[in-house]
Amino acid sequence: MAGAAENKSVVRRALVPLMLAVALVIAFIYIVGTTRRVALLSNNPDGNLVGAARSDRPQGKVALANVSALAANPLDQKAVNGAIAARLRATGDVNRAIREIALLRQLGWRNTRALQNLLWRAGNARDLPLMMDTLDALLRREKLLGEVYPILNLMAMDPAFRGLLTQRLAARPPWRPYYLMSASDLSRPEQIEGRYFLMRAIQKRGDKLTRNEVAPILPKLIGVGRSAQAFDLWRAQQGGKLTTPLTDIDLANAARSMPADALPVPFEWQLGSGSGYVVDASRDERGSFMSIDWSGRGAPSFATQLTSGRAGRYRLEVTGDPPMSRVANRIGFRLVCPDGKKAEFNPVKAGAGERMQLVGAGPVPCDYSKLELYGLTETGTSAVSVVLRTVRLERIN
Helix, strand or coil: CHHHHHHHHHHHHHHHHHHHHHHHHHHHHHHHHHHHHHHHHHCCCCCCCCCHHHCCHHHHHHHHCCHHHHHHCCCCHHHHHHHHHHHHHHHCCHHHHHHHHHHHHHHCCCCHHHHHHHHHHHHHHCCHHHHHHHHHHHHHCCCCHHHHHHHHHHHHHCHHHHHHHHHHHHCCCCCHHHHHCCCCCCCCHHHHHHHHHHHHHHHHCCCCCCHHHHCCHHHHHHHCCCHHHHHHHHHHHCCCCCCCCCCCCCCHHHHCCCCCCCCCCCCCCEECEECCEEEEEEEECCEEEEEEEECCCCCCEEEEEECCCCCECEEEEEEECCCHHHHHHHEEEEEECCCCCEEEEEEEEECCCCEEEEEECCCECCCCCEEEEEECCCCCCCCEEEEEEEEEEEECC
């Protein structure tokens, strides 16, 4: 009897490793199978919920067979997303998908397809905060920028959306400067005006916008006849410290060294350069100045500045290095409207001194005209060099 008991004990001890091995094999097969099914959910090319409710039901039911594998890794955001998409494709139950997709925001913000589906839920549920959170997450990951920017542009047109977007931008997320500088895709007047209202809302919170955040929208506003809003935005960026109707009358800002990446602003002096002429702004012992060196050929545009003046008649007072008669003979001054209409200035006092006065030949017919300095060839074609130190524009009457 003792021998039989001992034999049974030996058999049991021999079976333990075998049973353990079998259990491990079974577990391994289960894990591998489950992992593959989770992977199918995670990498499901149909994981986007847009249009899923209208998908072919048999295909959806095949995908649904993998949903039970989610128990192996319930915190896998990609897998959860795939499971929700599979269920929607199998059942067409949009309301359930809207409820379930809210789970994704508890599992992180790093899966692009899941973020797209959160946008889908936000749109269907009209959940504006979720939409803003999701767009923020996509922008921080630098994903789908070509799709996200147009959504933000639409948001800026609506007061309710715009309030959320203003709050988010006021927190200075890393994508803020890139978004505000992306004005090239704004084509409709209401989109351009929406961006203006958004940026003014940020300024009114006491949050100063940078030069390069403001500069791109200014030509857009001017191009759709919103020059007053463009000037309002730029004046606020400058802390309200701008002379009118012409800014930088002493050329100090033009002479200031600017960063290499500084974008141009139409309400500042824009200095030209080309074949046969060079225009520069600098400083010497007397202060700031603009120098014009011209070969005398052609009729180039030397400098321009968009004014904030209203329609009417104006006069100019210009100072520079004498004799100012040389400036009067070779440099023309005029106000130009967006439609090309012009109001020329005629010199009334220009002699050997350093001061010159000019009066408009007639009223300029538009608001926010552009002051232009250009080359005159009627009085000669010889080379000329002049230095201007101040340019002041005043309305008559």
